Each structure stands twice: as structure tokens, then as C-alpha cells.
Amino acid sequence: MTTLTKAAGAPAPTGPDGFLSVRDLQVTFSTEDGPVKAVDGLSFDLDRGKTLGIVGESGSGKSVTNLTILGLHDPLFTSVDGEIVLDGKELITATEKEMERLRGNRMAMIFQDPLTALSPFYTIGRQIAEPFMKHTGASKKAGWQRAVDMLAKVGIPNPADRARDYPHQFSGGMRQRAMIAMALV
Template structure:
């Protein structure tokens, strides 16, 4: 790497994620490598069952540690994610890494408003007041193109279209 090249923000090297099942070992991810620069977006595409979700969940540290074998390297902003503690991963989630799940309706609680759910995440990571979290939720809805965010912040997930739910996520 030359002095003008930047270190990747996310580097995945030879990632292997295998699960033990009653039917034997499932090789969900088997030798994946990529780099992602800060400020860039990466789209992972592939057929159903090709390991897209498993890759993302492993990066986020949202895997069953007791039944999953992980090899390789995942480094986010100079932090080795495979040796990070749960507490360290919680601090990184939502601040430096996140995943927008394909089925936003299944990821959002039907019992809480969109604004409360966005605000709760913001409060957890910043310690902001409920009022500040609500203002942030309105601003975030505005940024992703939700019409009338001051009103829609009090809507429940079923009141949003599928695309609006994904943007809210």
C-alpha cells in the first residue's frame, strides 16, 4: 500500500462461517474477501442461500457463538471484530456499522411508533433526551424522503409502505 492509499474502513479476509447441524457442517460462507473504503457503499448480491445475510450478521457480531465456527479476519476501522467483546460490538453497532434488513416490517416492532424506535436507538448511542431523540427521528425521516416527517414520526410500521419502512430502518 502506498502512502497515498488509505487503509480500508472495513476489511474482510478469507472469511469462513460454518454451522454444525444434525445433518453435518454447513459452509455458509467459504473464503470471502473484500475491502470497503470509508464513505463508500457495498452491495452484496447473490442467490438465496449464498451467504449474504450470514456475512453481514457475522460482521455485526450477531451470530450464535456456540454453534458457529468462524475463521478469517474482519477489521473495521483498525478494530478486529472477531476478537471484540459483546460490549465493544454494541458500541460499534449503529455508530460505525449497521445493516438494513430486507424485511423491514419484521425488524420493526408493531407496538411502537417509527419515531420511538428511531429515537430509542439514537438515545442508546448518545444518551440524548427523549425530546432530542424525537427531533433527531424527525430529521432522519426528512433526510430519507419521508413526506411530512413531523406527522409520520408518530405512525406505526404498518402505516408506512414497504419502501418507507426500509428507509426508516
Template sequence: MTTLTKTEDASAPTGPESFLSVRDLKVTFSTEDGPVKAVDGLSFDVQRGKTLGIVGESGSGKSVTNLTILGLHSPRTTTVDGEIVMDGKELITASEKELEQLRGNKMAMIFQDPLTALSPFYTVGRQLSEPFMKHRGASKKEAKDRAIEMLTKVGIPQPKTRFDDYPHQFSGGMRQRAMIAMALMCDPDLLIADEPTTALDVTVQAQILDLLKDLQQEFGSAIIFITHDLGVISQMADDLLVMYAGRAVERGSAREVMSTPKHPYTWGLLSSMPRLDSNLDEALEPIPGAPPSLLTPPDGCRFHPRCAYTDLVPGNQCSTTRPPLGDGRASACHLTAEQKQTLFIDKIQPRLR
């Protein structure tokens, strides 16, 4: 049964009034092996017309967070605590009927795999039209005109003809464009993009990213962009949240986090990225080990079993005490500010040049 409570997160972000505000979010799944803490005390803000990037390895809680915002979790197996407020509306305590009025209307999602997100039994045009008729009370003709307009806007060739095609008749890039068109049919205030370019070649990927930026400028939507690709996020995001094992470990403007990261996990992500100007014989430096099981996560900092710098922190704090994230530009790490700066300059920055 879903538990609904509101809590105050002392380390909540500060800044201008947010369109979307998430505070101390906890999402726990009930399984046969025990509770899985998929998200554990997450807080962030998203402003109108801005893009928040969320990065992290698979299993870090990125997609779970955003499916929870949309209310797409099973109340029988999921416990949700905390607060999610969108434009003054509390979403965790909202009824399913209220959420249905918001999904596809005020908030929408671009899923990672459009082939599974789109129904194979209905034409693309029908799948675009139905939400518009439901939420806007439009006629079939009005909905078709709107769908053709959106297919044109996202760059689908011959949109009047492709309106009657099925998803399998579209290429991968065209299906992703159709998913974007569907998400934007009702001019949503919040758009969640869950790794929308993962399966696309680099040319189509660049086109999709440019398209999202252009559409955001036109519609003024707040965007949450989920990815594991820091190269992509550097092009898209205004602000950046780095997640590890269900927790936020670093946040700040995308420029700050990419240029002067402060958490060892972010250092590892950046150091493991291939660079166009690097020597082809130069080996990448992967993060050692693997993310922890969220059935039995480690105490203290969840990254400490994989961190190379725990011996610099006195008193075993890394393995016993959870480091706070703090306000504004921050990282959840027990290293001092001086240690972080010295380590970054001496060990990390030379790898990123």
C-alpha cells in the same frame, strides 16, 4: 461454541488502506445433519465513502457474511474463523458489549424486510429515538428532533405526525425509508444494505437508490450493498464481489466486472438478465442446475458441476483443485486468461449487446 482464530489469506485484495478489511473469513453452522460451510475463505476490502456490491444467488453467503460482520450469529451454533477489522478494531474477538456499542452507532444495517425488522409494538419514532439516546446520551427531545430530521431527510411526508405512527401504518416504501432513517440516526461509518429494494416497485426502488447515494455523499459512509440484481448493482457499486456457494469467484471494479466478466458463473448471471432492448421472443439463458448443498459441497471449483467449460481444462482440475482468486481484479477459475477472453468475445459478449 464460537472458535476465534486469525489466519493470513494469500489472495487478499490489495489497494489503499481499507476502512473495513475481511480476511479468510469462514463461517460454519452446526446442524443435525452436519456442519454447513456457509462462508469459506472470503476476503475483501471496503473503502470510506465507497460502495462494495456483493452479488450471487440465494444461499451464496452474502447475508451470512454481513450478519457476521455485525456479530449477529449464535455462538452456540456458529463457528467463525478469520479476521474482520473495522477502522483498526478487530470484530471477531470483540465482546458482545463492545459490539453493542458499535451496532446502530458506528455500523448499521438496512434489512431486506422492514416489516419484520421493525417491531410492531412500538411507534416508528420510538424505534428511531432509542439508539440515538443510547449511543449519544441524548434527551428524549433531542432524539425526537433528530428522528424527525432523519424522517424528513429520507422523504417521509409529515414527519412530525408520522413519528407517532406504527410500522403497519406505513406503506412498504415508507417502511424502507424509515429503516434507512433508523440506520443513519448515528451517522454510521459502515452501512450494510441487505437487498433493500427487493420488495419495492421500480419507481420507489429508484428513489431509494438515489437516496442512498445522496446520503453516502453527505455522511461519507462505507456501504456494503447486497443484491441478486446486477442491474441495481451497476448503479450503486464502486467495486463488485461475486459469490457462489460461500466463496468469492470474481472481484474488481463494478465497471470492469459488468463490462468484461471473467468467471463462467458471472457470465451466467449476466446472460440470464432480461434486457430492455432485447427481442420479446428471445429466451433467457438460465444457469443450468442448482447451487450445491453446503453440507456436502463439491471438491475443486464449487461451480464446476454447472459449468459448460470444464472440458477445456486439462487433468480434471475443476473437480479436484480449488482455483485461487488472486489479487486485485481477479476470477477464481482454472481457464487461462486467453481462454476466458476468447470465450467471452465469442460466446458471452454477443448475448450482452
């Protein structure tokens, strides 16, 4: 069962540029061998327009931190404590419906292996256009044009043609750039 608690008295982001604030984040997985603490007391602030790099060895909790911020942890086997505030909105206690509105609209993750994050059954352009249409109500035509524009923005040559390609037709670096384009829309 998921344990979601809000840290008492944890400060919200300060200043006009406060965008994301994480306070005393603790993520624990329930396993057959007992609880496994994947993140233990992580705190940071990210100002709007800034970049934050989280580095560490394999298994140190980098991906778990990002997945938890996005609300993509398994609630049956995960305990999350602390506070995550995005633009003044507390995320740990947010409903799945609220998180769906934020994911792809206010926040996104570019996964380490883009081939597993992209569906082999749909074109790159469709996969970039889909979240844009969902979050903006744009037409298919406008969504497609946005996908082509974003592919150009991330440096994909011949973006109008390449948008019709499938993930297996892109190199690893191009798939990564397609995922960046998807996150940017």
C-alpha cells in the same frame, strides 16, 4: 461451541480511507446433519464513504456475511474463521460489550424485511430515536427531533406526523426508508 480464530498474517486495511477489511471469512453452521459452510473464504475491502454491493443467489451467504460482521451469529452453532477489521478494530475476537458499542454507532444492517425488524408496539419515531439516544446520550426531545429530521432526509412526507405512526401504517417502501433512517442515526 463457537470457534473464533484470527487469520495469521492477514493484512489490515491499507491507506487513509480503509474502513472495513474482511480477509478469508469462513462461516460454518453446526447442524444435525453435520457442518454446513455458509461462507467460504470471502475477502474484500471497503473504503470510507464508498458503497459495496454483495450480490448472489438465495442462500449464497450474503446475509450471513453481514450478520457475521455485526456479530449477530449464534455462538452455540457457528464457527467463524478469518479476520474482520473495522476502523482498525478486530471484530471476530471482540467482546459482546465492544460489539454493542459498535452496532448502531459505527455499523448497522438494513434487513430485507423491515416489518420483521420493526417492533409493532412502538412508533417509528421512537424506534429511530432510541439508538440515537443510546449512543449519544441525547435527551428524548433531541432524539425525537433527530428521528423526524432523518425521516425527512430519507424522503418520508410529513415526517413530524409520520414519526408518530406505527410500522403497520407505513408502506413497505416507507418501512425500508425508516430502517435506512435508523441505520443513519
